[in-house]
Amino acid sequence: ILNVEQSPQSLHVQEGDSTNFTCSFPSSNFYALHWYRWETAKSPEALFVMTLNGDEKKKGRISATLNTKEGYSYLYIKGSQPEDSATYLCASLRGNQGGKLIFGQGTELSVKP
């Protein structure tokens, strides 16, 4: 694939549910994969930057894995809370092109109390 694709587009879960999203990106000439969290009416905030195949990152209840050979990354949220409601963006960089990230369209997560 040449574009960055995220699935699902939107997700509605109950408080306490665990959930995961997928980011697919071009595997050729891979350099870095970014995850951002974007709350409504705010600006995107960085969650993780991943560069190594097999990398796993964790921040509280949120974790991410990376497979650069097959071109995908998973973001997991354990025990979702209403404050986790946001759009989660991933972005791929190929060949360290001066920071020219290619963003996916995002996964919109809604967590109901």
Added chain:
Amino acid sequence: NAGVTQTPKFRILKIGQSMTLQCTQDMNHNYMYWYRQDPGMGLKLIYYSVGAGITDKGEVPNGYNVSRSTTEDFPLRLELAAPSQTSVYFCASSYRSGGADTQYFGPGTRLTVL
């Protein structure tokens, strides 16, 4: 640290008008970026800069111009506004080689062209 600041927050333009979106960062970051975000779409890179005096095109540069005379400032110029430029514009910055460093985003400018 104010981080990345953008002005104005909102603006309505008439077709054919010009304006400059301001972006300033106080983190001494070398890399700066301009993105636009359209409904249902991710962020699209308009222009970016790897340092003062150096700029380059992103995915969607048509209809825009940029300059980078200082490390801190990276203004985005719209010369002849068109309805297709109605969008939310985000400025971002990062410290080193932009790929491995997280980008810090400003609060955005919501632009409507009528």
